[in-house]
Amino acid sequence: MDHIVIIGNGIAGATAARHIRKLDNACRITMISEETDYFFSRTALMYVFMGHMQFEHTQPYENDFWSRNRLELLRDRVMAVDTDRKELRLQTGEVIRYHKLLLATGSLPNKFGWPGQDHQGVQGLYSKQDLELLEEYSATTERAVIVGGGLIGIELAEMLHSRNIPVTMLVREKNFWNSVLPDEESAMISRHIKEHHIDLRLESELEEILADSNGRVKAIKTKKGEEIECQLVGLTVGVHPNISFLEGSGIETNKGVLVNRRLETNVPDVYAAGDCAEQRQAIGERKAVEQVWYTGRMMGEVVAQNICGKRVEYAPDNWFNSAKFFDIEYQTYGWVWSKPKENEASLYWEHQDGKKALRLVYNTTNGALLGVNAFGIRLRHEVCDSWIRQKVHINEVVKALETANFDPEFYRRHEKAIRKHFKGRTAIA
């Protein structure tokens, strides 16, 4: 009987485990995690802190789901992998033998070597333990500073704000998330952040973190020389694959664990999926390391097939993602770059309330739709996806906007206004 061992019980590991069980009823499957007993939704950590949910609500399956499906769970930390003897050494000293190994170890928050970054009260937000730490620090925090304006940064701002803790946000770009969002969207979100009384400081960078005599943060200094008093510093400047324990194992790594399209590493019977995997050859315009929930799920599905002896490639369809910036929901389909690439142009509409917007990016030579950004309007994934896949002409898309609407019933509809605004603005060579 084969023993398949999965390190990591996140979306990638848990999805793989479920699908391996579907494909192979006999094998033994063990999932190891140092973080929690059960798979939970990392994306929901903020709602626990804000009191919308309790931690157990973030667990997508009831606790007995795992034993019912004979998925063994082990709460421990893997210290080293011996690929010759096919063994894992755990923190408790236990040694586990595997026939096949899946690395689904996720990420760790980045720290860029700032002076004072290890003081008490400085933290990232990734794991459940980070949330507990935040709970502890925030109880004695009069003001918090968040460094970095990405998706996790804005979530952290909303979390602290929900507890009435004043927040200063340092963002390097000239507007929030401007490295990903085009200028208009980025400016709109920046306005919304300020509407929620977040002290958003644009084009600001962290210089140094200062501590009091007990080693607890007391202030930060920016590159411009400002000093901001605070008792909590959230570092949300991106994440990197959590793979340091693989050193010396013979498994090839770069930023992440290097894998081919079938998510196999250089060592036979060792696979990687989710945040920690790095494609040797990036797929299309995608990043080689993809750090979102959806890609974790999709890689989990694919790697299960390969572990069970089927040959299936990770070949993701059009890119999609979503987020929520305080009250503004965001969905994106296909590619929308912060600055248009060659042969690209876009149509942009923004509602006068400054909380809804739509951008359609198209190819200027043939008019094909390339990407969609929607803010404050829900769109149908299926429709947007098929428009992009079938390279539907931008003018046809604008005509058929209604079919993509996914807002709740009775919501005010904006297609007419959008069409009017877009009229005659497409520029196709």
Added chain:
Amino acid sequence: MEKEYISISLAKPDTHQLDAVQKGAVALGLTGLALLLITAFGVTFSNNALWLAISIGAIMVGAVVYAQRTYLNQPAGIRNNGVYFKSLTSRGALGWMAGIVLTLFYILLYWYPQYLGLGKDGAPNTGLVALFDPLSQFLKGEPASQWFMYGALYTLAILAFGFKFILKYRHNRYQLFRTISVMFFQLGFAFLLPEFLIRLNYPYNDFKEMWPLNYDFFDEWSVNSFLDSGNLGLFMLLFGVAMIFIISPVLTYLYGKRWYCSWVCGCGGLAETAGDPFRHLSSKKLSAWRLERWSIHLVTVFAILMTVGVVTSYLSEVARAQLIWGLVILLLLIGVLVAFFRRKHFNGQTRAIFLSVAALMAGVVLIHYFATPAKILFVDSQKLRSAYGFAIGAAFSGVIGVGFYPLLGSRVWCRFGCPMAAILGFQQRIFSRFRITTNGGQCISCGNCSTYCEMGIDVRSYAQSGQNIVRSSCVGCGICSAVCPRGVLKLENGSPNNRMKEDPAFIGNADNLMEYIKK
């Protein structure tokens, strides 16, 4: 296990305290409530009209100011901050206290109305009930009963908390419209219209409350009172029959059971407004779902059989045989239709439906052969009726249904005990255009939808696997869709074909993979 996490509710509980205006508003509202309460302890005012106006005015103004202060000084959006930190909404001490007070109120109301001030045997009312005398005199020209007092308070609660709800969800027009609708139906159809009818010497009738929710609609005295009231009475009777046999099936086919449960019904109306702060307390456990399936089917079978028993008791031999065999044929037909529509998915639920239909059929036949006017199936019919009235009408819908809002969530009655919800739900599951569509691959499994589903449906389990939600218990409140941070859920009406999307292909991954997974 995860027990250590309890610490989370200890940090910074003070940040969820109220500001001065909110405190003032709460104080004002509570003062109004206290005025009502002290009358319950035997204090009788000399000018009831004035005091009623003052106390209700204080409650309304307090609620309005509180709601405005809470929601209007921040941008519109989902506002569930601190729900699990507040004692009242997380089964803390305040939650238990509120539950106990509400429950006591219901016990007094149903079994000891004299303590609320009801004058027995023609004696004038005192206390709380007397406070409502002027309003009752004004509307229908007679002193208040405890039911009038209750109806007025009930309506007041739906209006006041409905206003709060509207402010809370003001960005969401589905919530807005449906709340205005339940407020309208409660005030107009449940409260004012029946009282006017009585004033005009017509039978008391709440047009929107149909059988079997209105379980004595077909009782002899009820039918007779309609028949004795001329054309309008006849219209009421026919309308009531049309409601259950024509109007409601058609509307449920078109829109799902939400047209009733979340837009019209008074029980639903109170649950959605006054009960909104407690909706997340509904149990999502598998065991709760099993209990729900048993109890809802049992209650329905019982309610129908009892009505049949009562009706047959006053019909002639011939009419009675016609009714019984007509029902048997109808039930057979339903059985065949269910078998046809569910032929591809014969699961536990289908079994439960079949069992119920079979039990009904056996029941009506037994009634035919063994029931007498005094006895339904060997049990004294009068006793059976009062037992039902006690168990279902009072204990369940009132004491547990509303009294336990702060402990079990807002829709306990609708979920476990309402025969109306069961019948509409049965149709919603089998034959309706309604479904909740999930949006491709966008779900992040966060769990907001499941947490805030008042019917205890594990919405996430469908959303994260790309399935549509077609559940008999879904009342279509739309809150799962509202709280979803990724825009995954949409309540929709559409073609009944492939409504469930039981074989979903996720968008986002390679096409060939989905084929592999299906194999």
